[in-house]
Amino acid sequence: MLTTFILEDNAKQRFYYQQIVRTQIMIDQLDMQLALVTATPQKIKDYLQHQPHTHGLFLLDIEIGNQLTAGLDLAEWIRNHFVDAQIIFLTTHTEMAFLTFERKIAPLDYLLKDNGAPKVEQQLRQDLKIAQQRYQQTILHTKQKFGYRIGQRYYEIPFSQFYFLETAPGNTGKLIIHADHQQAEFIGRLSEQAEKYPHLFLAHRSILLNPQTITSFDAAKRIAYFPDQQKCVVAFRKVGALNRQLR
Structure with a gap:
């Protein structure tokens, strides 16, 4: 199962993304579970350290509180510990995009909140389907x-x-x-x-x-x-x- 996480410090947006994910899982019967929705990066780290074999999908806001790169730092940690992790950034900071390449995070997508809720929702729903497809390939073709x-x-x-x-x-x-x-x-x-x-x-x-x-x-x-x-x-x-x- 693809275990899904949401990191967002805005309570309203956090609930909004949570509803999108839950609805898409139900509509498409995706093999996913929403494990953790939080505003605290450390909670995601704690979960993963206790579940080292997690196949994860991560929806991460880059700026958390007054920490400009908290989500980016978490993504880098995730990539270093979970090679097959799928990461989607949700942010207003277009200028941060180049850092994802500099740090070799290789995200699945980089969604700009400034594009408006309908556009973000459309892209996010598409990304969930892509993440599911990639997960299936990982499971079916792994040699181990x-x-x-x-x-x-x-x-x-x-x-x-x-x-x-x-x-x-x-x-x-x-x-x-x-x-x-x-x-x-x-x-x-x-x-x-x-x-x-x-x-x-x-x-x-x-x-x-x-x-x-x-x-x-x-x-x-x-x-x-x-x-x-x-x-x-x-x-x-x-x-x-x-x-x-x-x-």
């Missing part, structure tokens, strides 16, 4: 984690906890994922997953397994064992290749 979708929600599992995929019985268009203390069914085809994750092993026409999490392999019975007493069958013609890979 396996990503999948159920409805409008996206999930990810570290490959260290991923055991195997199998085609759902009687339905080649659905897959069942087996992982550390969890199992889920989602729409997809095994051939597509094998192409997307070439380090996984096609053990059977209906099974794609992770050799790294196999605890033992009984070649005579053609069964691969995983933690949690999970297991899967290996096709006869795949036994030799799997043995070589496990050496």
Whole structure:
């Protein structure tokens, strides 16, 4: 899920942006949650320090109170700690735009409040959709984690906890994922997953397994064992290749 934050010291504007985000999440069924709406940069830092694996979208005002670059400073800290963070600046300070490039923050957008509420709202709604699309790509294509979708929600599992995929019985268009203390069914085809994750092993026409999490392999019975007493069958013609890979 894409965790969303708003930093704005003007109470009226803070509520306004909050309503835009909540409405857009509901209308488009975005896989987002509005986690924190605040006028204090440190509160966002505190949240992130306790949630180091957050996929975040940040709507940041640059000037907070009498601190001219408080939002910019926070954005720089976020970028240094969360490489995939998506940052949108909401500000009246056009002259600050060049600092975002100088500090290598690489924001998703830079929205000028002086353009008027209708224009800002239109751009912000578009940015939320773009942020969702980028998040989906991050989840689905990361090499360290396996990503999948159920409805409008996206999930990810570290490959260290991923055991195997199998085609759902009687339905080649659905897959069942087996992982550390969890199992889920989602729409997809095994051939597509094998192409997307070439380090996984096609053990059977209906099974794609992770050799790294196999605890033992009984070649005579053609069964691969995983933690949690999970297991899967290996096709006869795949036994030799799997043995070589496990050496």
